[in-house]
Amino acid sequence: MAKPKVAFYWCASCGGCEEAVVDLAEDILKVVEAVDIVLWPVALDFKYKDIEAMPDKSILVSFINGAIRNSEQEHIAKLLRQKSQLIVAFGACAHLGGIPGLANVANRKEIFETAYKLTHTTVNPKEIFPQLVTEIPQGKLTLPEFYDTVKSLDQTIEVDYYLPGCAPPPDLIMKGVQTLLSGNLPPKGTVIASEKALCETCPRNKTKPDKMVIKEIKRIHEVIADPEKCFLAEGIICVGPATRGGCGERCINANMPCRGCFGPTKEVIDQGAKFLSALASIIDANTDEEVQKITESIIDPIGLFYMYSLPTSILRRKQGV
Numbered sequence: 001m002a003k004p005k006v007a008f009y010w011c012a013s014c015g016g017c018e019e020a021v022v023d024l025a026e027d028i029l030k031v032v033e034a035v036d037i038v039l040w041p042v043a044l045d046f047k048y049k050d051i052e053a054m055p056d057k058s059i060l061v062s063f064i065n066g067a068i069r070n071s072e073q074e075h076i077a078k079l080l081r082q083k084s085q086l087i088v089a090f091g092a093c094a095h096l097g098g099i100p101g102l103a104n105v106a107n108r109k110e111i112f113e114t115a116y117k118l119t120h121t122t123v124n125p126k127e128i129f130p131q132l133v134t135e136i137p138q139g140k141l142t143l144p145e146f147y148d149t150v151k152s153l154d155q156t157i158e159v160d161y162y163l164p165g166c167a168p169p170p171d172l173i174m175k176g177v178q179t180l181l182s183g184n185l186p187p188k189g190t191v192i193a194s195e196k197a198l199c200e201t202c203p204r205n206k207t208k209p210d211k212m213v214i215k216e217i218k219r220i221h222e223v224i225a226d227p228e229k230c231f232l233a234e235g236i237i238c239v240g241p242a243t244r245g246g247c248g249e250r251c252i253n254a255n256m257p258c259r260g261c262f263g264p265t266k267e268v269i270d271q272g273a274k275f276l277s278a279l280a281s282i283i284d285a286n287t288d289e290e291v292q293k294i295t296e297s298i299i300d301p302i303g304l305f306y307m308y309s310l311p312t313s314i315l316r317r318k319q320g321v
């Protein structure tokens, strides 16, 4: 019997999600044995035309990581949707827009100005910027169109399942692959992880006082964090209350607070707003000046509260740019 066909593809990605597949170590052999990989640009030399030539829905599942930032990524995501029975948004960038999605605080023009003109290490006296089409004696060179707004995968194509995390942990990847290959499919739209918030499974939860109040915000590099105590109770921002569990408390176990890469739980629409509300409920301030002082001590609130989820938040992007 022919093996099921599987594709891996990366869009606006750091490569970490590809690395996560390699991190399956010997388990990757089980995957390779069970499936026929038809596209995996980081590892194997398949061409887009190979995929275009395949019958529609002939790929069982395509795992797509990375956000949608340009026209090539959009085109291949749509092509894989056409050729695949199932699409899995693999990792925080595909799931929620991820770290590339923080670029939604600017527009294309501002990003190009910064990258190709304003940075201290850039010398560009002729102000040459990337062009969609460049004529050279040998013909035309083309580049994908760089979009104004970063999107999650499901803002571009229909997505069947989500494997969360930056990057998804190996045990969850194996669980996802085995579930999809078994044919015993969960309901469409399932995020393959815990339904509980991270705080509920965090070993430090028991150290939270009955009534939690904080008078100041400390940044993780400014203190030596107690390896047993709840970060938030110590005044260190930890996005656990607004984040889905299932990562194995990876950061917490390394004595680092959660930054929210598993995204919100099912009931939460906006992860950043949910965390802001949790934080506001524990801040102990009696005067406007005290409130002002505490809020000013939160450096880069968008980067902290929406580190992985700005494109799928209610705000989605900075307005008016």
Ligand code: SF4
Pocket (backbone or CB within 6 Å): 012, 013, 014, 015, 016, 017, 018, 065, 066, 090, 091, 092, 093, 094, 098, 099, 165, 166, 167, 168
């Ligand atoms: S989810 Fe994390 S590891 Fe995966 S591509 Fe995005 S930034 Fe990289």
Ligand code: SF4
Pocket (backbone or CB within 6 Å): 198, 199, 200, 202, 203, 204, 205, 229, 230, 231, 232, 233, 238, 239, 240, 241, 252, 257, 258
């Ligand atoms: S706030 Fe952070 S450290 Fe505290 S219980 Fe939740 S996840 Fe754990």
Ligand code: SF4
Pocket (backbone or CB within 6 Å): 165, 166, 198, 243, 244, 247, 248, 249, 250, 251, 252, 257, 258, 259, 260, 261, 262, 263
């Ligand atoms: S602790 Fe938070 S940021 Fe770290 S892996 Fe888990 S969900 Fe992601």
